Amino acid sequence: MGMLFLMSLISSVALASSYPTDVPRIMFSTDVANGIISTHGAQGSSPVSFSTTATYQRDTAVAPQDVDDGFTLAMALNLDAVGLVEVDSIIPTYGNAPLPEEMAVALFLTHVMKQRSDIPVVPGAMAQASQTLHATSQWFSGANIQIEGSGGSFAISCRNSGVEMMYRRLVTSNKPITILAIGPLTDVACLLTTSPEIKAKISEIIILDSRLEGESVSVNGKIVNDFNFRMDPIAGALLFASEAAREIPIRLISFSLSGQTSQAGDLIEFNSTTLKGPTPATPESQFSLNLLLESSVPRMQYWEGIFGTPQGPFDQYTLAAVVWPELFKCQAGIAYIQQCPYPAWSPLFPVDADGNPTQEPYNAPENPCMDHGTENGKSLSEISAELVVSLNLNNPGSLIRGITGIDGNIPKLNQSALPVTVCTDFASPSARQLFQELLYEYTW
Numbered sequence: 001m002g003m004l005f006l007m008s009l010i011s012s013v014a015l016a017s018s019y020p021t022d023v024p025r026i027m028f029s030t031d032v033a034n035g036i037i038s039t040h041g042a043q044g045s046s047p048v049s050f051s052t053t054a055t056y057q058r059d060t061a062v063a064p065q066d067v068d069d070g071f072t073l074a075m076a077l078n079l080d081a082v083g084l085v086e087v088d089s090i091i092p093t094y095g096n097a098p099l100p101e102e103m104a105v106a107l108f109l110t111h112v113m114k115q116r117s118d119i120p121v122v123p124g125a126m127a128q129a130s131q132t133l134h135a136t137s138q139w140f141s142g143a144n145i146q147i148e149g150s151g152g153s154f155a156i157s158c159r160n161s162g163v164e165m166m167y168r169r170l171v172t173s174n175k176p177i178t179i180l181a182i183g184p185l186t187d188v189a190c191l192l193t194t195s196p197e198i199k200a201k202i203s204e205i206i207i208l209d210s211r212l213e214g215e216s217v218s219v220n221g222k223i224v225n226d227f228n229f230r231m232d233p234i235a236g237a238l239l240f241a242s243e244a245a246r247e248i249p250i251r252l253i254s255f256s257l258s259g260q261t262s263q264a265g266d267l268i269e270f271n272s273t274t275l276k277g278p279t280p281a282t283p284e285s286q287f288s289l290n291l292l293l294e295s296s297v298p299r300m301q302y303w304e305g306i307f308g309t310p311q312g313p314f315d316q317y318t319l320a321a322v323v324w325p326e327l328f329k330c331q332a333g334i335a336y337i338q339q340c341p342y343p344a345w346s347p348l349f350p351v352d353a354d355g356n357p358t359q360e361p362y363n364a365p366e367n368p369c370m371d372h373g374t375e376n377g378k379s380l381s382e383i384s385a386e387l388v389v390s391l392n393l394n395n396p397g398s399l400i401r402g403i404t405g406i407d408g409n410i411p412k413l414n415q416s417a418l419p420v421t422v423c424t425d426f427a428s429p430s431a432r433q434l435f436q437e438l439l440y441e442y443t444w
């Protein structure tokens, strides 16, 4: 027994030292949903499930859900196999689809399809930090139930199995880990706000999120939303307001970069023509490639029906940013959260004596949120807050902008805007080409 223990100790030491120290170790917070046809996750508490009178409505928006998380995970595990990155752990979160179904996808992809049962896959958040488009919950006394702070409703409730594992893996890791946040920010916010000391073990957080100040975001001329932030702006605010976020490098992949390769004429397209898998192929590689391709067909057709072209990569930008940072043009920026007044659910929304709206919902004068307004559709205008990056470093301003304390709004938090690194473009046309070649080589 003693000898066996010693041998296993030696082999685990040898295994640990077999990774060159400069290979980045990464942890995924992901809403992986490849092949799932469902509603977006956690609809019961998310913006589009409630009418303006807070009547529950069945969510009829069933659709083939996003495939880019699974492409990213598969690519990361392929890069791991050739020693370019080390995948530490995977923490699924609600987002593209409900968490339970996503767990099935994540486990299958990691443990069966890629045969990496050594990599832990543990469930994270089932739902948002707090109700986003609802009145703040109150005590019988009339006081608001506080969301923020160490005794707030978020901190006392958000620790789930996935967050506990993130904490444990970081604490015991022999080197800092980069967190790739490619889903709603709930779990990463929970980790940073409830265990701020963990900052020493996080080398960087790379987030697929944000728009540049004044930037309208669209695909082939159709307005889209910044999904990862939209799903839980309260968690996003708590994350960016946390003390730990002031000390951990945070890199945002803004839509001005990630949106480029989904546009007609500049599309990176995933299909059986562009993705070939490794040479020579193995039964395992063929199984993996075929499954990724076949399960993505409904999503690609769905996307094409809306935007006219298939969907390009999004989450894969974060993985490329950690392995090949030189591909992208990144710079210092200031991140802040712009609340979007006045939604129709707000008590401040102008109404006449009978309580009827006196202007078009979501389209109040001087609304500072981009892409709001009835011309862009109700769903887009229901976005309660946006994550914005300014490239003007001179006047940081406050982190939370807009009027707090009305329905659906974010705690004030009293923080200044957060210095971040924001990636806005490819480093060059050849970097754009190399990005495409690397995605095609390693996505299978």
Ligand SMILES: [Ca+2]
Binding pocket: 030, 031, 032, 066, 068, 069, 182, 183, 315
């Ligand atoms: Ca995602």
